[in-house]
Structures are given as structure tokens and as C-alpha cells.
Amino acid sequence: MQSYANQATKQKPKLFEGEKWLVLTGLLGFLLAAFCGVWTLANGGEVAPGGDVSKAFSFDAALGAFILSTAAIAPLSGMKARSRALFRRVYIGLALYSYGAETIQNFRGVNPRFVESDSLFDQTVGNIFTFVALFLVLFYLYLGVQFFRAKAYKLRPELALGVRYAMIAVTVSFAAGIWISANQGRFVGVDGNIIWLHGLGFHALQAVPVVAWLVERSRTKAHSLIHLTGITFLLGLISIGWQTMNGHALMEWSLLPAAAIICFILSITAGAVALRKAALSGSRPNNGNRNRPARF
16 A cells, blocks of 8 residues: 555656756747847847847846756646647747847847838737747646646646646736737836836746645645735736736835835745745654655
């Protein structure tokens, strides 16, 4: 019976397991971002008539972090090998095109998302970029749905719960990205800036699953900490989105920015408590399992 339990434990998927190529694709984003960052420091970001290498820097770094986070959680989705392989190949292709369009076009002096050039080549790259962004959203929604199924929850319950909250936040970020496209820019009203909502939501992919991973490693299995982290993170996003829709800056001293700050502080506090519980669990002897390797 004990050997059967140990075998079941070993069968549980690990973070990043089988996702070498997604990891390399994510790291490529950081490499491109580093190149764009050095270029910007040496030569400035703007490239006439409409390019900005500093924007390529932030885009490549953000997409790289997003792909790496995806590589971490994909093995926990419960998808079959063929479905995972299809998702992996499609997402790598979409990411590579996005890296290329954003980086090369900005170096050429063209904004790849809002093309003002009359060149057929630039217009074609921009139009394809729009469809690539759409497919990035659709395929990610397909991945996200897997974590709301019982199969993913049974594999690693705490992490599945954390990813569920993260996926809701990512959906909000995708919606903000569509808002930017429909709005033909990031600015709303007098001082509203959609980019904050668009960017912060994606960071839920790192924040909430990390707390879930810490809870998984602790003895208490305090799922309430995962719920608190996820709910406060989402409430913070809602506050930011509401403030932006009103056309106001996030830095002004008013109710909604204050609510967002409080929510994110609570989310960070829950993470700190989870870290403490995991550290205390690791420092205590685990009866009969002292030599069991940590599961990642």
C-alpha cells in the first residue's frame, strides 16, 4: 500500500516538465529584451518615423516572462500529450512571430501594432500581428479552461487552485489588450492609461501560483491563503480597471487607487504568511518521510 502511494506521488507532474522548447522560447524574449535595452541606453529608444526600441524591450521581456510562466504550469493542465504538443508548437510559433514583428519593425522605425506607414510590407506585418494576438488569446483560453476541470485539480490541487485565479486575471489582461486595440492606443480620458491593467494582470501567473506552491509545501495546506491571494489580486485589478475607465491616473490620491494598494498589500501579506508556513514545515522533521525529495 505504501509503495502504491509513493508511485502515485511520483506520477504527479512537475513544473516545467517536458516544456524545454517553451522555456527556451521564453528565454529568447529576455535575450532580445537585453539587446534592445543596451541599444536604448546607447542610442535612445526612438527610431524615426514611428518606431521605439524601448517598447520592443518591454514587450519582449513581458512576453518572455509570460511564456516561461506558461511553461511552468502547462504540465499541470491535465492535457493529453498530443493536445499539449499542439498547444506548445502553436504557441512557440505565435511567440516567435510576435518577437520578430515587435523587435524588427521598431528597429525599422515602424510601430507594428498601430501602423502608419503606407508600405504594403508594413501593413501586412501589422495585420498578421493582429491575428497572431487573437490566436494567442484563444489558445491561452483553451489552456486556462483545463485548470477548471477535475483532472487538473486531482493532479496538484493547490497549484490548480492558484492557476485558476491567475487565469481569470490573465483574461482581464487580454480584455485590456483588446481595449487598447479598439481604442487605438493606451490612453483613456484625461489621464487614464490601460497599459497598467493590461500588464499587471499577467503577473498573476507568477504571484498566485507561487503562493499555491508554498501552501502545497507546507503541512497546514491552508487553501484560504490561496483564495485570499487570488481574490485580493483580482479586486486590485478591478479597482485599477474602474479608475482607468473613469479616465483618471492611478497615481492620484482617491478611493480606487487606495483600494488597489490595500488589495495588493493583502495579497503580498498572504504570500508572506504562506512562505513562513512553508519554511516552518521544512524545518520540522517529517515522520517517515525525512528523505523524501522535494516536489517541484
